[in-house]
Amino acid sequence: MRPIVLLAGLLAAAPAHAARHELSYEFLGAFTSDLTLGEVFDTRLPAFGLKAGGAVLRNGPRTRRFGLVIDGGWSRASRGSRVDLYSEVFDRNTPFGATLVVDTITLGAKADVSVADLFFPYIHVQAALLHGRVLTDSDPDDHDDPFVDDGLAPAGLFTFGFELGPPDTHLGWPVTFAFYLEAGVQIAGGMTVGALGGPVDLSGAVLRSGVGLRF
Numbered sequence: 001m002r003p004i005v006l007l008a009g010l011l012a013a014a015p016a017h018a019a020r021h022e023l024s025y026e027f028l029g030a031f032t033s034d035l036t037l038g039e040v041f042d043t044r045l046p047a048f049g050l051k052a053g054g055a056v057l058r059n060g061p062r063t064r065r066f067g068l069v070i071d072g073g074w075s076r077a078s079r080g081s082r083v084d085l086y087s088e089v090f091d092r093n094t095p096f097g098a099t100l101v102v103d104t105i106t107l108g109a110k111a112d113v114s115v116a117d118l119f120f121p122y123i124h125v126q127a128a129l130l131h132g133r134v135l136t137d138s139d140p141d142d143h144d145d146p147f148v149d150d151g152l153a154p155a156g157l158f159t160f161g162f163e164l165g166p167p168d169t170h171l172g173w174p175v176t177f178a179f180y181l182e183a184g185v186q187i188a189g190g191m192t193v194g195a196l197g198g199p200v201d202l203s204g205a206v207l208r209s210g211v212g213l214r215f
Contacts, residue, residue: 024212049075
């Protein structure tokens, strides 16, 4: 509870500047719409990542109301699955393991507006490149190197969110902290990955949350 109390106290302080340089650690969740993917993996793909951005237009109590940040980031999502498949050769079920790993590189723009110099809703538009790998292993218990298939796909992300951040003047440092949450949709091209027998559609809903530094 102490970090929450500290954050609440900082947020009650003097005005903040939202559009600023940033470095963040993200927690992400993607909910894909691909039916083929759902037959092998859970279509929810939890992820983590890093994001950095630079303020093009800053906003604040004595400047403009609107702000603009150009940002880029990297994230990794993964989901594993293990099933028992019947083998006619051995007349028994044999284990089969598969893991999907998706690395995403993004570049985008975030436009926000200051509300009471404390709450900053924003619109975030990003272009992305997805690199997916499927690791399959006919005997997941032997820890041998699995067979790997991979593929690339372009994507676009459209999200709405908000940021909460204490003013940098409160701490007496040129650096402050912030929390943000955004949700929206990812529209991706088909990714051809051989192990899944055809293009994989990683389009779907996206939920992102993160904490980071602002300066």
